[in-house]
Amino acid sequence: MPSTTKTICIDGQWRAGAQGQTIDVHAPSNGEKIAMLARGTQTDIDDAVGSARKAFDDVWSKTTAGERSRLLSALSARITDCAAELAEIEAQDTGKPMRLAKNDIATTARYFEFFAGAADKLQGDTIALLNGYQAMVNREPRGVVGHIIPWNYPAQMFGRTVAACLAAGNTTVFKPAEDACLSVIRMTELAHEVGIPAGVLNLVTGLGHEAGAALASHHDIDYMSFTGSPEVGTEIQKAAAAHHTPCALELGGKSPQIVFEDADFDRALPVIVAAIIQNTGQTCSAGSRVLIQRSIYDRFVTALARRISALKVGSHLADLDCGPLISAKQLARVQGFIERAHADGVPCIAKGSLDPSADSRGHYVEPMLFGPVDTQHELAQHEVFGPILAAIVFDDEQHAIEIANDTPFGLIAGIWTENGGRQMRVAKQVRAGQVYINGYGAGGGVELPFGGVKRSGYGRSKGFEALREYTVGKTIVINHG
Ligand code: ADP
Numbered sequence: 001m002p003s004t005t006k007t008i009c010i011d012g013q014w015r016a017g018a019q020g021q022t023i024d025v026h027a028p029s030n031g032e033k034i035a036m037l038a039r040g041t042q043t044d045i046d047d048a049v050g051s052a053r054k055a056f057d058d059v060w061s062k063t064t065a066g067e068r069s070r071l072l073s074a075l076s077a078r079i080t081d082c083a084a085e086l087a088e089i090e091a092q093d094t095g096k097p098m099r100l101a102k103n104d105i106a107t108t109a110r111y112f113e114f115f116a117g118a119a120d121k122l123q124g125d126t127i128a129l130l131n132g133y134q135a136m137v138n139r140e141p142r143g144v145v146g147h148i149i150p151w152n153y154p155a156q157m158f159g160r161t162v163a164a165c166l167a168a169g170n171t172t173v174f175k176p177a178e179d180a181c182l183s184v185i186r187m188t189e190l191a192h193e194v195g196i197p198a199g200v201l202n203l204v205t206g207l208g209h210e211a212g213a214a215l216a217s218h219h220d221i222d223y224m225s226f227t228g229s230p231e232v233g234t235e236i237q238k239a240a241a242a243h244h245t246p247c248a249l250e251l252g253g254k255s256p257q258i259v260f261e262d263a264d265f266d267r268a269l270p271v272i273v274a275a276i277i278q279n280t281g282q283t284c285s286a287g288s289r290v291l292i293q294r295s296i297y298d299r300f301v302t303a304l305a306r307r308i309s310a311l312k313v314g315s316h317l318a319d320l321d322c323g324p325l326i327s328a329k330q331l332a333r334v335q336g337f338i339e340r341a342h343a344d345g346v347p348c349i350a351k352g353s354l355d356p357s358a359d360s361r362g363h364y365v366e367p368m369l370f371g372p373v374d375t376q377h378e379l380a381q382h383e384v385f386g387p388i389l390a391a392i393v394f395d396d397e398q399h400a401i402e403i404a405n406d407t408p409f410g411l412i413a414g415i416w417t418e419n420g421g422r423q424m425r426v427a428k429q430v431r432a433g434q435v436y437i438n439g440y441g442a443g444g445g446v447e448l449p450f451g452g453v454k455r456s457g458y459g460r461s462k463g464f465e466a467l468r469e470y471t472v473g474k475t476i477v478i479n480h481g
Helices: 040-056 063-082 083-094 098-119 154-167 182-193 209-218 230-241 264-283 293-307 327-341 396-407 422-431 461-469
Strands: 008-010 011-017 022-026 033-038 124-128 133-141 144-148 171-175 201-203 223-227 247-250 256-259 289-293 348-351 367-372 387-395 412-416 434-437 471-479
Touching: 008 040, 008 289, 022 293, 033 083, 040 144, 040 201, 040 209, 063 083, 063 098, 063 154, 083 098, 083 154, 083 289, 098 124, 098 154, 098 461, 144 154, 144 201, 144 247, 154 182, 154 223, 154 289, 154 461, 171 209, 182 201, 182 422, 201 434, 209 223, 209 230, 223 230, 230 247, 247 396, 247 434, 256 264, 256 327, 256 396, 264 387, 264 412, 289 293, 293 348, 293 367, 293 387, 387 396, 412 422
Parallel strands: 144 171, 144 223, 171 201, 223 247, 256 289, 256 412, 289 387, 367 387, 412 434
Antiparallel strands: 008 011, 008 201, 022 033, 124 133, 133 471, 348 367
């Protein structure tokens, strides 16, 4: 936990915001104040971008991939050494159950390990041209990268963006979410402890419309990476357009889990439940729609309802199925969806229960299963970002594909069937950045390229593709005669 309000790190120095203002941070489990952040503004962003530019020109662009690899490896090891402390910080700050926080920290260390290993394996191309010429495409870092991340997975988001970005040779200005970012502050300290040079990783805490907007609109940012809501994604893109700064946007989803009549219920049920309750539904890739074939609808929904009814919600320390939502604002948003669903007469099939010892100041909501939900209802179209699952009926394969694709989003999808031909047919026709067959989410998925199509955004994080994303091709042609 930061003991001061010096939570901005520029050129390796910790400082308060240039205007001296602060932001209070509250624990979602009980509403208690746990920290104060520096409220960075334009001046802090200007300084941070200046520091990142200088570090890029003078230091980081001159390091070898092997050196970057060694430093990122050291950071991975340091995060692992401090895993217990970091998990405690993450659980208290986000409200997520302790075992999930532990898993998030292990995944964060794994991101640094993966990209440390990938850093020196990035290769360019040679191209056959005319006789007497040699043509090649080198992969070069983009330069100074701006990162704006949300509050749902602060540690993992830090790993997924910073590890790939630094491995590819870029420097960065990182703007975490004001609601939860304490693990990011601690890991920025660790990064400097292991020797990542000053200015390579700059951290500016602050509000979205101040520090965030200043970063996205900065003229000296070469590439902007954003994960968050579609509305803010639009603002980021508009701000970046003023300088033609390229962006990668990850903007959430309404991901379908498609259950055919030949699905293995025992395999599918626990995974479908986990995909909606993980992080209390505050996950961009949450499986928030379950599409069920009409012939098995009643049987499947009954089994699903039994599992949803057994779910328990409570404090991060109680380590139950779900923790609280992040904030009163998020709770009001999710409750709004629930109230409107009730008012519209959408049947609520099952509901989990709240741990009686949960603090009344926490932002708790029970997981719920609604169904059958009309495909045009907001529960089937909008991202709730809470543990609310919409069951939808379909008749045949083509119908399932139509419904799966009938939202503005396209992030990930799950297909449950034992029929091999159908697995591939459906996987190819569902519009999504990732498709899982008889599974969902594949753990941390550090190795798997991740990102959306349609309104879920564009650009890829994770896996080797992320390393390419943080580079730009330069074509060099030599006329050697
Ligand atoms: P949520 O609504 O779930 O908090 P947001 O998309 O609003 O998610 O926030 C994600 C990140 O975007 C946070 O770091 C937030 O501070 C930042 N942000 C919010 N508004 C803006 C903005 N206008 N410009 C830049 N960043 C912003």
